[in-house]
Structure formats: structure tokens, C-alpha cells
Amino acid sequence: MGWPAAQAQTKPSRVPRSERQAPVPAAGPRVNKADSIAIRTIFDEALLRGQSYENLRYLTGKIGARLSGSPQAQQAVEWGRLTMEKAGFDKVYLQEVMVPHWVRGAKEKGQIIGEKGKGIDVAVCALGSSIGTNGKLKAGVVEVTSFDELARLPEDKVKGKFVFFNRPFDDRLIEPGMAYGGAVEQRGRGAIEAARRGGVGALVRSMTSARDDNPHTGNMRYDEAVPKVPAAALSTLAADKLSLLLKANPGLEFELEMSCQNLPEEKSYNVVGELIGSKFPNEIITVGGHLDSWDLAQGAHDDGTGCVQSIEALRLLKAAGLRPERTLRAVLFMNEENGVRGGNKYAELAREKKENHLAAMESDGGAFTPRGFNVEASPAVVKQLQRWAPLFRPYHASDIKAGHAGTDIEPLQKAVQPKALIGYDGDSQRYFDLHHSALDTFDQVHRRELELGGANMAAMLYLLSKYGL
Amino acid sequence: MGWPAAQAQTKPSRVPRSERQAPVPAAGPRVNKADSIAIRTIFDEALLRGQSYENLRYLTGKIGARLSGSPQAQQAVEWGRLTMEKAGFDKVYLQEVMVPHWVRGAKEKGQIIGEKGKGIDVAVCALGSSIGTNGKLKAGVVEVTSFDELARLPEDKVKGKFVFFNRPFDDRLIEPGMAYGGAVEQRGRGAIEAARRGGVGALVRSMTSARDDNPHTGNMRYDEAVPKVPAAALSTLAADKLSLLLKANPGLEFELEMSCQNLPEEKSYNVVGELIGSKFPNEIITVGGHLDSWDLAQGAHDDGTGCVQSIEALRLLKAAGLRPERTLRAVLFMNEENGVRGGNKYAELAREKKENHLAAMESDGGAFTPRGFNVEASPAVVKQLQRWAPLFRPYHASDIKAGHAGTDIEPLQKAVQPKALIGYDGDSQRYFDLHHSALDTFDQVHRRELELGGANMAAMLYLLSKYGL
Numbered sequence: 042m043g044w045p046a047a048q049a050q051t052k053p054s055r056v057p058r059s060e061r062q063a064p065v066p067a068a069g070p071r072v073n074k075a076d077s078i079a080i081r082t083i084f085d086e087a088l089l090r091g092q093s094y095e096n097l098r099y100l101t102g103k104i105g106a107r108l109s110g111s112p113q114a115q116q117a118v119e120w121g122r123l124t125m126e127k128a129g130f131d132k133v134y135l136q137e138v139m140v141p142h143w144v145r146g147a148k149e150k151g152q153i154i155g156e157k158g159k160g161i162d163v164a165v166c167a168l169g170s171s172i173g174t175n176g177k178l179k180a181g182v183v184e185v186t187s188f189d190e191l192a193r194l195p196e197d198k199v200k201g202k203f204v205f206f207n208r209p210f211d212d213r214l215i216e217p218g219m220a221y222g223g224a225v226e227q228r229g230r231g232a233i234e235a236a237r238r239g240g241v242g243a244l245v246r247s248m249t250s251a252r253d254d255n256p257h258t259g260n261m262r263y264d265e266a267v268p269k270v271p272a273a274a275l276s277t278l279a280a281d282k283l284s285l286l287l288k289a290n291p292g293l294e295f296e297l298e299m300s301c302q303n304l305p306e307e308k309s310y311n312v313v314g315e316l317i318g319s320k321f322p323n324e325i326i327t328v329g330g331h332l333d334s335w336d337l338a339q340g341a342h343d344d345g346t347g348c349v350q351s352i353e354a355l356r357l358l359k360a361a362g363l364r365p366e367r368t369l370r371a372v373l374f375m376n377e378e379n380g381v382r383g384g385n386k387y388a389e390l391a392r393e394k395k396e397n398h399l400a401a402m403e404s405d406g407g408a409f410t411p412r413g414f415n416v417e418a419s420p421a422v423v424k425q426l427q428r429w430a431p432l433f434r435p436y437h438a439s440d441i442k443a444g445h446a447g448t449d450i451e452p453l454q455k456a457v458q459p460k461a462l463i464g465y466d467g468d469s470q471r472y473f474d475l476h477h478s479a480l481d482t483f484d485q486v487h488r489r490e491l492e493l494g495g496a497n498m499a500a501m502l503y504l505l506s507k508y509g510l
Numbered sequence: 511m512g513w514p515a516a517q518a519q520t521k522p523s524r525v526p527r528s529e530r531q532a533p534v535p536a537a538g539p540r541v542n543k544a545d546s547i548a549i550r551t552i553f554d555e556a557l558l559r560g561q562s563y564e565n566l567r568y569l570t571g572k573i574g575a576r577l578s579g580s581p582q583a584q585q586a587v588e589w590g591r592l593t594m595e596k597a598g599f600d601k602v603y604l605q606e607v608m609v610p611h612w613v614r615g616a617k618e619k620g621q622i623i624g625e626k627g628k629g630i631d632v633a634v635c636a637l638g639s640s641i642g643t644n645g646k647l648k649a650g651v652v653e654v655t656s657f658d659e660l661a662r663l664p665e666d667k668v669k670g671k672f673v674f675f676n677r678p679f680d681d682r683l684i685e686p687g688m689a690y691g692g693a694v695e696q697r698g699r700g701a702i703e704a705a706r707r708g709g710v711g712a713l714v715r716s717m718t719s720a721r722d723d724n725p726h727t728g729n730m731r732y733d734e735a736v737p738k739v740p741a742a743a744l745s746t747l748a749a750d751k752l753s754l755l756l757k758a759n760p761g762l763e764f765e766l767e768m769s770c771q772n773l774p775e776e777k778s779y780n781v782v783g784e785l786i787g788s789k790f791p792n793e794i795i796t797v798g799g800h801l802d803s804w805d806l807a808q809g810a811h812d813d814g815t816g817c818v819q820s821i822e823a824l825r826l827l828k829a830a831g832l833r834p835e836r837t838l839r840a841v842l843f844m845n846e847e848n849g850v851r852g853g854n855k856y857a858e859l860a861r862e863k864k865e866n867h868l869a870a871m872e873s874d875g876g877a878f879t880p881r882g883f884n885v886e887a888s889p890a891v892v893k894q895l896q897r898w899a900p901l902f903r904p905y906h907a908s909d910i911k912a913g914h915a916g917t918d919i920e921p922l923q924k925a926v927q928p929k930a931l932i933g934y935d936g937d938s939q940r941y942f943d944l945h946h947s948a949l950d951t952f953d954q955v956h957r958r959e960l961e962l963g964g965a966n967m968a969a970m971l972y973l974l975s976k977y978g979l
Binding site for chain 2 (some may be wrong): 084085088089208212213215217308410412435436437468470471474486489491493
């Protein structure tokens, strides 16, 4: 590519006017030129002296995977507390919460057994919360693409078999999150539906559009009314292979061995840090990500990035000299992945203490290049936030719209009725390639994309803290 | 991340309404619901049966780097012709053009010579078009961050030395292309400015914000009025190291050895494919990328992606049954990187044949997730294109604004005055990490991001072809 010489800046020490100052929205007196300048200051701090990338390098590289109840999750709690303390927040504390403790165990193996009894290894992983197989579990396989299709099958076609849920992502959907939403019930409820029809286990196509040999884990559920059967994810290539071989030989068997198990609950913590509001200290604005991660990789995009961005958002405001008028609270929630115990505990404590929560924000969609914010609020509040869109336009985060905000902050809605739940929204084309798989590693995170996200979050906090809702 | 169950689609075979049909813009009768549906059809074809990704795999993997004049560039011409023929275009042909032929040669080595004469290897690469060093070239080093600073230095501080241009990207700029524009004159004119003051060579900090050991090449120029001196890029880490060591020891020397050379010009080609317009066959809309690439990697994002997207854009319209009313011409331009001979030849032939060019589009900014289009046109034409923005909103390409369109189509402006030059614009945060370096490889390209880009380009061609300008 040859960029034109005309774009050259003769004075590179100056940010061009177009970037220095966003047009002030037509909303009247509620935001002004000073806001545009303040936000530019936030971005200068993030892009020149940002700390989130190095924080993430430590969290993912030195601690790594941190499933609830694991020693690494406990190390991450300590890391979060220290990192907030170093950032100079006014208050840093922990919230105790009991969490599930599931472990994958050493054995995890799947084989397609061909006509002559020869096993073909395929890439599988246990789904989170699944029981183990208690040795080897060998059975026939019946493939379906929906629960409806399963329900229509005669009993003898299912009984004693693995049910293989193989509905792929709908690639036509522009938003991969929509494709995920259209497929993920197979992972969540597959074992229940399989057992209900007499199946001995669930084999689930991985939740991704990517075609590769990485199985994607994620949580599954049981229902007390039906027997518990083991559930595993197959990589998309393994699922394609199993489907192909089943067409040639509907009588083939699958052998699954998994030593995963659910251990007694463990004590763990949310990590909380505050900047106390200068004018309205009792009005609280929360920003957070979840500290726990799945165990197959480093939990980089899911959700190490949300944690370091949340800490960074408060640090940026402090470093930029923008003392918030309302109290800002960065929260690293524990146990989003398999229980949401941290999110529920946070909401429960807020209700018990009768706290006044103005708004809560979460970053849990990966730290890719900015798009905007998803808002759960009344139409009037959504509109108010949309009036700030011009301030976010130079930073590619002006797409402010109704949408899912975040799993950890959701319980706050019922508990203390904040006026808005807000999800920071980055581009998501690459997210489900990595999500819950061995690929969710630090090297997949781009320094500037991460920093731009944290700065956009800080800018939103600045406006919320200054103007309220 | 836990996406809400509420997002699940119970009928995954249906694209949700919000994605099926974009709001029709308020511009009146010029676009309608049929356009929205036609564009959705284009995206279905791209996302379900797209061919651009596999085409790119072949071009980058089987042919690879293809600098003008190289055997690989000639193979790429053949590949382009065959790929267009296979796509069933109405006409496929070549346009002959003479191109520069620069070769890197086998020797390429840079060393910082410390106080005791010990050499420290650092990552360097010759800049394109540079002369070689004719053996080893050892000299002192003077560091500057601007041409102004160089001009102010006394003669004896520069004479006989390497001039080390070490102005970094301005990381505060949100658009990396702006940071590139603010730094790239060092690469383009560094050797001229160094030689003008008696310097023996130019050492240039690589054009990237990334901190790593990959030197980034790119073209440089000479001026007949001053001696030609060799020019090399240092990786950003090498530049940081050289700068640090110079502070401790301003008398240190640098030793450069490069066997690059400029060979006689070679015959090469643009590759052109057409879909003939059904109503206005003489009104031409061009879409293209450049077929040549730098020699350090595979030329994936720069600009293999623009080539396969341009071919794909026409193929999508054909496959979707959307026969264009005006003639669409996909062009793979030769020699963008070090001469723009292909772009100039294309414009020259258009003028000679008195062709009627309505508009021209280029994709040469990498195939990252879509943003929109950059337009060079009259304000009225820019406004007309902006009225189509709602049709692009569901596909993340609604940011339609004035801006640089593309180097290869630029000569058309003077030659035949098309009403608009349009640059397809993807996100650019990651682009300059790879650009002109060994990292510009196929694995850095995301299938869906590539496909979404080609489909957005096809949608724009569909509207231009239907409505004119």
C-alpha cells in the first residue's frame, strides 16, 4: 500500500484537528467542548502510557488459566488486589463468595471406532461441569441438528447412544454473537435432552465458525429430573469427520474417556477498587470484567482483557486529572464462566447495603477494535447515551444501541435497578475463533485495540460520572 | 463470556429480520427495499460460498512474494488471468507495461560497532530501489527525528556519516494511517536529504508502532541532483538500541552491507476482467487491488486481499444473479509498490481509448473488519454515496467519508475524470504491524473479515452500476 505523501504531517508533534476535538453533539448544554478535550486527554494517556497491555501480559503469562476454585484463580485475586493498589485507587477490597470447583482431570480422549474396530483419535474436550465417564464409555452415535429433530426420533434410535449435536454456526449472520446464540443451546442443554431420550452422553460441535482442530469448552447444565450423562465438545473438523463417517456407516461407535469431576465448592473473591466521587460519593458506577477463565488457555480475550481494561479505565481518569464526581468502582468478578456466583454476590451485597447504583458497565466480548456500547436501559436513557455518540466517533465507539450488556452485571438489575447496564462492544469477527479454546492467548490481543477499548470505557465513565443519567 | 440464552435463535435457518433487511435511506426513490434484499443476497453468497479466501491461500502460499519484475510476479499474472476466466467473466485480458526490476540480493547485514570494535548484529533490510553498499560500508552515525533537525546540523556532524532517521509513529493518533503519513517521508526522502548534507547512507526506523525485530521495507527515491547513497530500514527494536547506544557513545560506527541492485526493466502486465453492463456497456466502473508485493513475505494484506476481493466482488454479483447495468472491470494492477506503472498504464489506455469512466474503487488497506469507504469526489457526489450508508450499516461499512481512495486508481482522475474514486476501508489498527515486513502472511488474514470486505465492495458496485452518479 502506498499512502499519499499529502497525508504526511509536517508537524508530527501535533495531533491533527480532526482527532483533537470531536464535534460537540447537538444535545444542548449537557456536553461541551471541555468534554471533547477531556476525552482526548484520556486517549493520550492510554496510547502513550497505557498499562493494560503489560498488566494483561502478567495475568495471562505468569498466572494463566484460572478456572474458579483453582490455585490460579486465587493467584489472580491477589494479582487484582495488588494491581489496583499500585494504581492508587482510594479503596481496594475483596468480596468473599463460594464458587463451584470443576476440574478437567488428566484423561480426555475421544475415538471414532470404525468398522474393523480401529479407533480414530479425534479432538475432544469435556464441557465444563460435566461428569466424567468413569472409565471408557463406548456407544453408537445418533446425529441431530436440533432438539426438535431429537424429539421426533423413535426411542430405539437414541436409547443407549451418544447424541451428537452438530448444528453449525449460521455463517450468514454478520454478528458472530448471533450465530453463537443460535447454536449454544446444544452445549448448555445437550446432555439434558440426550438423557431425556435415553442417550448415554452428548457430543457437541464446538461453538465456532472456524474450521480447525481446537475443541471449545464452555459450561453445560444438568436437570435433576433426568440422569446426568457426560458431555464433550468436538472440534469442528472432528465433528465434520464424525458426520461424514456416520453417513457411510450409521452403526459406528464412539469411545469417550473423561476424568473430569465436580469437587466441593471453594471460597473465592471478587476484587473491588474504588475512586470516590467528589460530589456524589454515594452514587456508584460499576465497571468490570470477569477474573476467572476456562482452563484450556490463558483467558486472554475471555476475559483478562475486560479485567485490565476496567482497572485501566479508572487509572486513566486518575492519571488524566479527571477526578470523578460520582464513585467509580472497578470490579473483577469471580466465576462468570460456570456459575456467575461473583456477579450474584456483588448484586446481593449492593442490595443489602442499599447502595445507589447509577449504572454498570462490563467488558466481556474480547478486546478487538472498538465499535461502541450495548445498552440495557429505558428508551429515554438509551437516547441520552446516543447523544454522546459524536464524542466517541473519532475513537470508533459511536455505535451505541440497545443490546446485551454483560452477564456479571445483569443481577444488579433486579437487585438495585441501575438506570443503565452498558456493555463495551468491540468487533467480534475473530472472537469465537478463540473463545473457550486453547487459542485464547496473549498473542491474540493487539496492544492498541486493547488500549482504545479501555480509553473508550474511561470516556463513558467520565461522562456518566459528570452528568449522571 | 456468557452470551444470553435470549439471543438464541429458535429457527437458525432464518436470518433475523434486523440483518435481512436494512432500513431504506431517506433519500427518496433512488434506492429501495429491493436493494436491501439484493445486498443481503450478495452477503449470503460471500459468507456461505465465498471463494476469495481459498484464492488468497493459493496466491500467497503457492506463488508468494511477487515484486515487480520477478518470476513470481509473472506467475501471479497467469494466476490472475486463470482465476478470472474460471470465475466466468465476459472478457479477460492483459495490459502490457514495463516495470522496474529491483532485487534484494543475498547480502543484507547491519551491525552496530561498539567501542572495542565488536559488532552487534541488528535487524535491517534494504529499502526498495536502494543501491547496494558495494562491499561493507562503515561510518559514524548521526541521529535526527526530522529533516529540519538535519538541516540545522553543522556540516561536520553529518559529512561522511550515516544519517539515522528515528522519528517514531505518533501513537496518539487513532488512525495508524495518519501516523504512517507523519513518518514515511523519512523512508521516501531520507537518502536524498542525507546525501544532500554529505551523508553516506540513510538508516530509517521501520514504519510501524509495533515494537519487534521485523524490519519493514518500502520504496525510497533518489534525486538526480544529489549522489545516490544506500538506504536501509532498522526494526523498531534495532532503532531503539542504536539510539540508546548512541547516547552513551556518540562516536560509535555502523556497518552496513547490502547487495541489492536495480536491474533492467521487465515486461509485465495488469490483469483485467469485465462483466459487460446490460444497459450502459460503455460506462465503466473499475475495482482493483495491486498484484505486486514486497519481497519479504507473501503480500497477503498488501495487497493479495485487494486482488481476491476485486475478483470476488464481480463473481458475487454474477453468482447472485445481479447482472450489472454498467460495465464492471476488475483490475489487478502491477507495480504499485515501486513505480505505479500499472496504474499509470491503465489510466493512459483509458484516455487513449476515450473510455467513459464513471467511478473507480480500490482495496489496498488490508482486509480487516469493515469500516466503510473513503471517497475522492465532489461534495455532492460524496453526499450521494453517504445516502446509501444505511444499506451498509448492517455490514459495518457505513462510514462513508472524504479520504484517500487508492494509489493505483489515482492516475485515472487526471486521465478520464471519473465522478468518484472510492477506497474500501477496513479497520487499520493491525495493518502497519505487518505492512512491508516478513509478517504479511496468509495466516494474518481472517476469512470472514476478507469475505465481508469483498461483499461490501460488491454491494457498492451494485449500487453504482444500478444508479450511476
